[in-house]
Amino acid sequence: MGFRHFSLVCCVLSLGVTQLALADGSGKKLYRWVDDKGQVHYGDTLPATAGISGSEELGKSGQVMKRSESLAERKVRVAEEVEAARIKKEKDEQNRLDQALLGTYTSEKEIDLARDRALEFHQMAINSAHIRMTQVVVNQKEVNANADAFVKRGKEVPAYLKNQIDANQSELDSLNRIIKANQEALIGVREKYDADKARYRELTGR
Numbered sequence: 774m775g776f777r778h779f780s781l782v783c784c785v786l787s788l789g790v791t792q793l794a795l796a797d798g799s800g801k802k803l804y805r806w807v808d809d810k811g812q813v814h815y816g817d818t819l820p821a822t823a824g825i826s827g828s829e830e831l832g833k834s835g836q837v838m839k840r841s842e843s844l845a846e847r848k849v850r851v852a853e854e855v856e857a858a859r860i861k862k863e864k865d866e867q868n869r870l871d872q873a874l875l876g877t878y879t880s881e882k883e884i885d886l887a888r889d890r891a892l893e894f895h896q897m898a899i900n901s902a903h904i905r906m907t908q909v910v911v912n913q914k915e916v917n918a919n920a921d922a923f924v925k926r927g928k929e930v931p932a933y934l935k936n937q938i939d940a941n942q943s944e945l946d947s948l949n950r951i952i953k954a955n956q957e958a959l960i961g962v963r964e965k966y967d968a969d970k971a972r973y974r975e976l977t978g979r
Contacts, residue, residue, distance in 0.1 A: 803831045871976055874969060881970055888966035895955040895962065902951045909948070913941040 801817040806828040808814060819828055827843030842850065878884050916937045920930045 805829045805831055871972070874973055875976060878969075878973060881973060884966055884970045884973060888962060891962045891966070892959060895958045898955045899952050899959075902948045902955075906945060906948045906952075909941050909944050913938065913945070916941060 803815060803817055804819050804823070805813060805815050806819060806823045807826050808820075809822065809826065814820075815831075823841070825844045827846060828841045829837045830839040830841075832838045878887070916934055920934045920938065923930045923934070
């Protein structure tokens with residue numbers, strides 16, 4: 774018997790077995806699944822691996838009544854659902870921001886005024902920090918001079934002077950952080966209101 778003839782006989786037998794199973798009136802369900810080697814199987818009980826490869830429940834005439842996804846298909850579907858949810862969330866958030874923008878301003882001039890007020894707030898914080906820093910630096914010089922006087926006389930610097938030097942340095946460090954934070958905030962404010970103005974133009978067609 775030749776190989777082609779043998780293969781044809783196997784196919785016919787397989788088809789016959791399937792038809793007999795479908796014609797079985799026992800009421801049992803018939804499933805079709807593919808194993809890890811790519812071979813198609815039929816049976817009334819699914820193997821444990823069917824959850825990985827997926828399966829189909831067949832009707833009496835061989836039609837697919839119900840299909841279970843493979844593990845790979847489930848991963849793809851979940852990834853697509855997650856991405857769709859992310860996109861929807863971004864769109865909803867953008868819509869919320871757009872509505873808030875249109876509800877807050879009636880013109881670009883109002884956006885500029887709001888920007889200037891925000892900039893003024895941070896600039897005032899910077900100016901106040903600089904003024905206080907000048908005062909602290911002057912005080913620190915005086916305290917350092919007093920401490921040096923004790924050192925020159927061969928005496929130990931009193932604890933209150935050491936504490937004052939440390940306190941002044943700590944305040945200077947804090948003032949520097951305040952200045953830096955507000956300088957960065959100024960940049961952020963300009964970027965925010967520039968973006969708001971550009972979006973306002975898009976939404977209003979101006």
